[in-house]
Amino acid sequence: MGVVRFGVSLPRDIAHQFDDAIKKEGYETRSKAIYDLIKKYITQSKWQHGEKIAGIISILYDHHEKDAVNTLLEIQHEYHDIIISSQHIHLDHDNCFEVIIVKGKSNEVEGLYRRLKTLKNIKDTSLTVADIS
Incomplete structure (x- = not known):
């Protein structure tokens, strides 16, 4: 399982809010928080499509x-x-x-x-x- 790096552009205020939120949750990196969000999105999509x-x-x-x-x-x-x-x-x-x-x-x-x-x-x-x- 390889790793893919990609950039994400966000408005500054959203990026700060995201950093504050993930810090409160205990995430050490943005990558892990984004990974969890993407997995949740994929699961929700599979749920909606009957998989x-x-x-x-x-x-x-x-x-x-x-x-x-x-x-x-x-x-x-x-x-x-x-x-x-x-x-x-x-x-x-x-x-x-x-x-x-x-x-x-x-x-x-x-x-x-x-x-x-x-x-x-x-x-x-x-x-x-x-x-x-």
Whole structure:
């Protein structure tokens, strides 16, 4: 894997704002910050065009809501072909946290995520995706 160098021209105020922002994030170089931005852009593009991605769906819910628990399991079985793994965590007496690792076409992952996040009695959901190419 070689390295390609290229120049970027920005208005001075944008360059200063970028430097301030990446310094606050802890980046040591502009190159690493720009690399991360470009990777994020590529991943988003692949997401929008239905290409293969990997991701994590996290779900927070009340385990006393038995309908929610049963429905979560049913939906996961429907999407078994894109679910690699899941982990169930007991946060406290009332709250459970579930993490589902997925790999598949972005529209399939999005379909699973939409089904899960719209369930009744789900307190919170999030989806994080990564480019696997």
